[in-house]
Amino acid sequence: MTKADTAPEQSPLLRPNILEAEGIVKQFGSSRLFGRSDPVRAVDGVSLQVRKGERLAIVGESGCGKSTLGRCLLRLIEADAGSVRFEGVDLMSLDDKAMRQTRKALQIVFQDPYASLNPRHTVATLIGEPIRFHGLAKGRDVADHVARMLGLVGLPEAYASRYPHEFSGGQRQRIAIARALASGPRLLVGDEPVSALDVSIQAQIINLLEDLGSELGFTLVLIAHNLAVIRHVSERVAVMYLGEIVEFAPADALFETPLHPYTQALIASAPIADPAARRQHALLDGDPPSPSRPPSGCRFHTRCAHARARCSSERPVSETVEGGRSVSCHFWREIAAAGASAPLAFTPSIQRQQRIAVFADALRQPSSQGGSITP
């Protein structure tokens, strides 16, 4: 696939869908060792469209179902209900052989490069495995393919004969990315691909994924905790709370004018939050309730600063909003109107724009630790 095929300069809203998920549900049965307990509703009716060539982020607190959703989208685990169409093909309808064939187009990079790379295999074997498995090269050509992949992720081809333990965390994640990209995926899910790394190295890996996405034209679904990373890299953002998507919006709009009280609290509570946002919005208090017994009505009502009687009895539906957005809150219009009447409510401050620029610069800086690729 070439860069021109995906027209990356085009607004994500105008691009065709590469993946369409409808009503995804995934529950995990609880242990019966200590008596009956309710299943965990990790993902509870999520619908999502991913546009070709975009960088889409999925964000939310720990345990809200991000990884489970990511795995369901790639059919790494089977959803209990719902459908996933990839390039128009219903993934759930594929038999094992067809799914294996499709797998090369759907890849994932995990959080922990220590766990995801078999320590007994050389880099050549690790990266060569998907190349051989999918029949992309044979014999000596596999080594050439491996060398090309190492070059793509900024590592010398001489590293092919080494083992994972000989590398730093950042280098290992580069190897994991090379392995994931070796089969030429058209959709890559990054499940917290930098959260186990040093902050300085995080920036390099995120920039690498962004650059490779533009160069190779793959679509990136990025699961991440760090709102600064998401703000910098993603074009659209899905915000999850207790197994549901509560807000979906282009990244700029989401950060400038978050509509859902949960998104507002998440942004206000983040380390990079704008002081104006902190003044305007309640910070996020306490932990989310258990996903095995989610609150009635709006699941966020037990923590929402705007909750009223209706919120605990009636589940909000997702409402489509101008600008390619959607939000699930009974009172989002009133909350937005009240915020808009306050002078600093939803106006991006110059200070905030400067902070984003400073963060973007920090992400671009080569670091003393991760920039060199010494063994």
Ligand SMILES: Nc1ncnc2c1ncn2[C@@H]1O[C@H](COP(=O)(O)OP(=O)(O)OP(=O)(O)O)[C@@H](O)[C@H]1O
């Ligand atoms: N294999 C499993 N068996 C039982 N419960 C599971 C399993 N995988 C996930 N869960 C539960 O499902 C819920 C969602 O988990 P998930 O890992 O998808 O969340 P997450 O948003 O990715 O969290 P984190 O940010 O910590 O990675 C959690 O309550 C988790 O404990």
Ligand code: SF4
């Ligand atoms: S529906 Fe009610 S509880 Fe839920 S986010 Fe909106 S105001 Fe808060």
Ligand SMILES: [Mg+2]
């Ligand atoms: Mg996770």
